[in-house]
Amino acid sequence: MENKKLRSSDWFGRTGKDGFIYRAWMKNQGIPEYEFNNKPIIGICNTWSELTPCNAHFRDLAESVKRGVLEAGGFPVEFPVMSLGETLMKPTAMLYRNLASMDVEESIRANPLDGVVLLCGCDKTTPSLVMGACSVDIPTIVVSGGPMLTGRHKGNSIGTSDIWRFFSDLRGGVIDETELLSIESAMCRSQGHCAVMGTASSMACMVESLGLSLPNNAAIPAADSRRKVLAQLSGLRIVDMVKQDIKPSDILTRQAFENAIKVNAAIGGSTNFVIHLLAIAGRIGVPLKLSDFDGLSSDIPLIANLQPSGKYFMEDLYYAGGLQAVIKQLDHLLHKECITVNGKTIQQNYANAACYNTDVITTTESPFNSLTGLAILSGNLCENGAVIKPSAASAHLMQHTGKAVVFDSIEDYHARIDSDELDVDESSVLVLKNVGPKGYPGMPEVGNMSLPKKLIQQGVKDMVRVSDGRMSGTGFGTVVLHVSPEAATGNNFAMIETGDMITLDVPNRTINAAVSDQEFERRKALFIPAEPSVERGYVNLYINHVQQAHLGADMDFLRGKSGSKIVRDSH
Incomplete structure (x- = not known):
């Protein structure tokens, strides 16, 4: 596959007027001629936004990806897509997950990209980017932004799961608004997404267990320099993925989805995992039903002692061995030969993983909690x-x-x-x-x-x-x-x-x-249905086409990948 024609050559490899236009306008950025000489063009799909605080460090992270792409002989091009900030967006970021996925899909399909690196972190940015990339199906690797450092308040470790406890204490008169303000300032003390096994961390674990990211992607804190190293290595790897033509459809098999479901149960992942994994499966064309989750999860205990189901935080998980150490505990339950983005099987990736804190990562024989996570x-x-x-x-x-x-x-x-x-x-x-x-x-x-x-x-x-x-x-x-x-x-x-x-x-x-x-x-x-609340725009489209939760709440017309073919030339 090393000599496979690059998709970008349909733009930059052309002669005549079309090739002239494609190259000339790119050259206004100071790009020399040789950069267009059959180099893999790698898109860096960036959900950076100051309105998405979890992703506010992504400009810096993108530079690390670029270094890796350049080192491998590719040419990186960064592009923005809609960013979904869970904490600020109204009425809910979930309303726009499908819109963001369409943005990603069409941005990839419409542009001269041979491979893509997805920079995602806050809850809905991960599934929306993966859904969009699956619909185009060109070589893809995910780089998550990483969890924030554990919050510290009056000698105690705190995280976003504690919000519910603090709010309950406020309503019950245990604490006052002044105390709550002090806690607020201590909780989110570094860049990154939620420090607990919330949806953002569950999504990072999802892509790692599916095989869409390099090992250790899920747990490295955003503020740890090793997060930038992983980003650079991901940029390095995507160029080889293009040469080897490893696409999402090669990685996202039914067996890979089953592995991810089992891992999610073992870590006590977010219930949102269900609705997002169903949507991803619908995009890539893998048959997956809601009932499958219970059959695959029911016998798997909780072995990761992490909030909100346990005591510790994502930072602790990384220092204890990371997600690979958790996956290794499930060795006897997994499809071991599933291929991942680095070209190795999932088993080869966790073969040398080790647990350094058995209070954070327990075993299936002596689990933290015998109840499953789902x-x-x-x-x-x-x-x-x-x-x-x-x-x-x-x-x-x-x-x-x-x-x-x-x-x-x-x-x-x-x-x-x-x-x-x-x-x-x-x-x-x-x-x-x-x-x-x-x-x-x-x-x-x-x-x-x-x-x-x-x-x-x-x-x-x-x-x-x-x-x-x-x-x-x-x-x-x-x-x-x-x-x-x-x-x-x-x-x-x-x-x-x-x-x-x-x-x-x-x-x-x-x-x-x-x-x-x-x-x-x-x-x-006697039931009288409510009148439609919105009569125009995307929200009207959403109301008329969104599927029910047991199907992943995707749009009915977006299920199934449509490929990366260019429909027609523009000049």
Whole structure:
């Protein structure tokens, strides 16, 4: 494959007017003639943005990638794509994941690129970039931005999972606003994404376990100089990947997806992993169902002692041996021959990995937590399934029956949750509707609803909560998420009423409402669908074409890769 024609030669290798135009305008940047002489053109897809604080160091990281590309004899070209900042974007960054993936896909397809390095970090930037690259299917490698250093406050280690605890303490009168401001200043003390096993770290672990990044990509802190070394080595490697024609479709096999699901269970990864992996599988054309996650995860205990399910942070994981040390513990469960971006198998990559802290990385024989990091539920409340994270839930609520307290929207929830008149107790099941893909729109991270203030003041720490929305990977609690079909479709979940008895049975993987089929049908006959909230632009396109959570919430017209072929010349 060393002599395979470069895709960029359809631009820069041409004679006549077209070649003249392609080269001449690039030369205004001071590029000499020999750079166009059959060198692999490597795109550096950069999600840098000052509105995405997790990715604000990517300009610097891109320079390290460029050094590697140049060292290998390639020619690097950096280009921007839409950046999705989880902390600032409204109504939710998830609404724009598919838009960003389209930006990536068309930017790659439309330009003279032979290979691409994806710079991603904050939650949705990783799946959106991978989804877009899969749809074009040219040689691709991922470089994550890395987690921030562990926060420190009054001698204690803190991270973003503690936000939920601090907010609960504030509402319960344990701390005041002055103390909260002090904590705020101590938490995010370096560049990088969340320091816990939240969604950003779960996505970094996802790409490493899939084989789309070099080993150790997931855990190196953003502030550690070794993050830049990995970026340079990735730039070096992508040039050889182009020469060897190693594409995402060569790496992302069904077996690779199964490996990633098992690793996610072992690390207690974010529930968002499910919806993003399903979307990636849909883009690359690998058949993957929601039910597959439970079958592949159910027998895998939690072996990484990391917040929010455990004690430690991503920085600690790296010093303890990194993700490769975790993967090595799963050797007997993995498809060992899956190829990765460095040309080696996944087993060859972890063969020499070692654990340096058995409190951070345990074993499958003596796990940190015998509960798995992921379970898929079924039942009449969620005809197409729902998701829960047992490792971050309360043991006493794993089998629970309680009266539903229903909120029809996030606005309804905010208006009533702290009312003294709310008829709720610690055995109740909080139900939040219309926060799914279509109903919100965009499926926000509001599923781990804060508990009623009056119950917090009584010392209640957890309750069963159910929604068609998502939960931040930093969150925890007995929270049932991604109910599908969502309430906006008028299916069973939309018909749940306050007072209905709901039974959660995680060991048997079910969640059911004590409502008969006949009663569901009676209620459906009275259902009045909401009017479309947006009549124009991308959001209107999203509402009309987004699929349900059990399919990955991608657009129906984006599933399946379409390749990198240039449709027609422009001159």
